Amino acid sequence: MTQVPPPQPLPAPRQAEGMNRFTVGRWFAAGGGALVLILLVGIALSVNALNQLGTTRDQVVEVIDPALMRSLELTSALTGQDTAIRAYGLTGERGRFDEYQAAVAAERRAAADLTRHLRELPGGDRLAGHVGRITAAAREWREEYAERVAEQVREKGEYPISRSGGTRGVELFTGVRASLAPLQGELERLHREGVARMQSGARTLYLTLGALAVIVLVTLVVLALLIRRFVLNPVSRLTEQVRTVAGGDFDARIGVDRPAELNELSGHIDAMRGRILAEWRRVAEAQAKLEDQALELRRSNGELEQFAYVASHDLQEPLRKVASFTQMLEQRYGDQLDDRAKQYIAYAVDGAKRMQTLINDLLAFSRVGRVGGERQMTDSGAALRAALDNLAAPIEEADATVVVHTEMPQVYGNGMLLTQLFQNLVSNAVKFRSSAPPIVEIAAERRDDMWEFSCSDNGIGIDSKYAERVFMIFQRLHPRDVYPGTGIGLALAKKIVEYLGGTIWVDNVGRTSSGTTFRWTLPAAPPLSLELTPHSRSRPPTGAASGADDV
Template structure:
C-alpha cells in the first residue's frame, strides 16, 4: 500500500489507461466474435433457410403438378397432358438438389436432409407404383385398368407424400427459427457489450478527474499561492509541496530557486555598479567604432576616387585595341582583349557602386517630405526599357509621404524594382508590386515579385556588400544593390528584411518612420487602398 502511495502521476495514469485498455480490449474481442456469429446467422437466414423454404414450397407445387397431369392423362389419353408431369419431375429433381446443396452439418440440417430423402423416396415410390403403371395402361388402351390403379391407392399414397413435404417444410422452418433465435441472442449480447463499454469509459473518466483533482489541480493551486507570496517579495517564505511525487519534486525545485534568488539578491546591487561601468565602456567603444566607420568610409571614397583615373585609361585603351585590332589577330587574342575590356568595365562599375555606397549618409542634402508615389513614377520611367524588354508590369498603390532624401529613396526603390525585373523566372513575365501599410509609428513598404525567390538560408547574406548568389554570367550586376538599399533604409531610421514566408517569389519589406504629424491621425495597419498599374 505504501508503494502505491508513492506512485508518480505518470504511473497512475498509465496504470489506469492499461486497466481500461485491457477491459475494452476484452470487450472488443467478445464483441467481434459475437458480431461474426451474428453475421453468420444472418447470412444463414438470408442465403440458406430463405431459399430452402421457397424451394420446399415450390417442390410441393411440382409434386401436385405431376399428380394432376397423371389424372388428366387418364381422362384424355393425350400425351400433351403429360408435359406438366415431365416438367414437374424435372423441377422436383432440381429443387431437391438445391435444398441438399444449401444444407450444412448441424443437427437441424441433418434432420432436414433425412426428411428430404424421405420425400425423394416417397416421390419415387409414387411414380413407380401409381404414375408409371397408369401411364402404361392408358397408352395400352386400358383406361379402366388405369382408373382402377388410381382408385385403389393413388390418393392415399399422394397424401403420405404431401405429408412428407409438409414435414420437410416444418424442419426447414425449425432450422430458420434456430438461427433467428441465435441471431437475436447475439444482437442482445452486442447491445449489452456496448453499454458495458460505455460504462467502463464513464467510470474511467470519473477516475481520471478524481486523479487530476487530487494529484494535480489542488497541489498546483496551493503551489501557485505560495509562489505568489514569494513573488510579492517574501523571499524567506519556504515553499512546501504536496500531491504526486512530480509536483513534490517541482515544489522542492521552486524552493531551491527561491533560496538561490535570495542568495543572489545581495549580489545584484554590487553587480549593478559593475554593469554601469561596463555600459560606460560600451558607450566609449561605440563612439570609437563610429569614428572608425567614418574613417573607413572616407578611406573607401578616397581609394575609389583615386582608382578612377588610371582605370579609365586602361578601359579606354583596351576598348581602342578592341575596335582597331578586333578580327585582325587570332581568335585567342580577340578573346584576351574582350576579357580585358570586360574586366575594366566591371571594375569601373564596382568602383562607382562603392562610391555610391560610401556617399550614403555622408553627402546629404537634408531630409524633406517625399511623396513615394512620385518617386515610383520616376522609377517606372527609369526602368521602362527593362520592363518592356521583359514584357513585365510594375504595380504600385497609394504610397505614403515620408521624411527623407528623395534621391536616396529613388535609388532604394529603383534597386528593388530592378532586382525584381532582373531575377525573373524563365518564360514568365515579371510582375512587381509596391505596396504599404502602417504598423504603429512605422510605414512598412513591400516590394513583391513573382521571380525566382531567395532561399531562407541566404536571407541575410544578400544584404552583404558584393555578395552574389548567382554567377555574373547568369545575372548581370555587382552584388551591391541590396547592400545600398540596406544602408539607405537604416540611414532613414528603418530596417529591411526578406519575408521568408512569402512563397510567390521574393518579398522584400522595409520600414520608414511615419511623419510625426501623421502618426496620431492615421489608423494602425492601414493598407494600400488602391493600385495603379504600369504595363507594357
C-alpha cells in the first residue's frame, strides 16, 4: 500500500519591507491619531476665539454701552439743571425749582452708576477721574450761579437773571460741557474698539471653523485614499488571486505586499496552496498506484474464482472416482478380501469424502462477500426459518428443541449469508450436546443502531481461555472421531458477521450451568454512505457449503 508522507510545516511567510510593514491597525491608528490631533487643535482655537468673543461682548454690552448710557443721562441731567434754574430765575415758578432739584438728584445717580461701570474697564481709575472733574465743574456752576439765583428768588422775590449773571452762568456751564467731552470721547473710542474686537473675534471663529472643516475633509480624503491603496486594493488583488486558484489554476501564485496582515495571510495561503498542490499530486500518484493495484487485485480475484471453479469441479472429480472405485472394489472383491483390507478401503472412502467436505467448506469461506453477498434490508426471521428447515433432520435426530424468544427483526444484511450464519450456529449447538436433549435458545435485542442476537445452548460448553481461538480457521478443541467436522464453521460465521458490519463473541458471563452463548451484532439500517463491493463471477459457482461447525 502506498504510504503518503506526513504534511510538512508551513514555510515562513514573506516579510514585508518599508511602509509595507505597517499593519491595518497601525494605519487606522495613525490616521485616527492625526484626525484627533487636528480636531483637538481646531477645538482649542475655536474655544479660544469663542472666549475672546464672549469677553469682548460682555465688556461692550454690560460695561461700555451702560457707561455710555449713564454719560448721556449725566449730560441730560446737567442740561436739565441749567434749563430749570434759568426758567426759575425768569419766572419764579416753584415747579421749575423742583425740576432743578430732580435734575441734580439724577446727576448724582448717573455719576455714581457711571463711576461704577468705568471702574470695571481697563484704566478705570483714570476714566473715573473724568467723572470727578465733571461733577466738580457742575458743583462749581451750582454754587456760583444756580444756588444764588434760587436764593434771590426765594428771599427777595426778585428775578435775578441779568446780563452779567447770565454771562457768568453760561461761562461756568460751558466749562461743565467741556469736562464732559473727554469722557464721551473715551467711551466712544472704547465702544468702537470693542465692536471691532467682536467683529475680529467672529471672523477668527468663522475662519477657524472653516479651516477645521477643510482640514477634517482633507484628512478624511487622505485616509480614504490610504485605505484604498494600502487595504482595499490589496484585498481586491488577494481576492482575485484566490478566485483564480479556486477556478482551477493551482499554479497561480498568491501574494500581496501590504499591509502586513494581508502580507502574512497571503503568505500562509500561498504556502497552503503549495502544500495542498503537492499533497494532491502525491495523492494522485498514490491513487494511480491504487488503481493499478485494484486492477491487479481484480485480476487475482478472477484467478481465485477460476481456482474455486476448478477446485469445485476438477479437484473433486478424482476424489469421487477414488471413492466410487474403492467402493466398487469392496463390492466385487469383498469375499476375497480380509478384514484388514476392508478396513483400508473404508479409510480411503472416508478420507475422500472428508476431502470433498473440506473443499466445499473452503469454497464457502472464500466466497463470503464476493459471490451473492449484496447487502440490503433483510428479514432475519425468514433466514432463521430457512436455516431450521435445512437442519430439520439433525434436529429431529438429536431430539433437540429450538426456542425463539423474540420476534426476529429487519437488519441490513444478506439473506443467504444470514441463513448460513444461523445454520452454522444452531448446527454447532446440536452437534456439541451433552447427555441431555439439546435446547437452543435464540433472541434479539436492539442496541442503539445495532441489533444484538444471541444463540444459547445447554451443551458441553467452551472454556473461557478458548473464547477467541474457536473463531480461527481449522481450530479444533475435540478429536475428529468424537465430534466430526472440518473446523471451519465458526470461522465462517465470524467472517459473515464482520462482512455484514457486526461483531461476534462467546459470552459465558453469569452462566451457572454448562452450555455456550454466542452473541453477535448486525446493523439495524444502511449506513449513510453505502460501501460498494465489486463482485466478479467468471463461471456459475458449484458446490455446497457445509452446514456444521467443528470446535
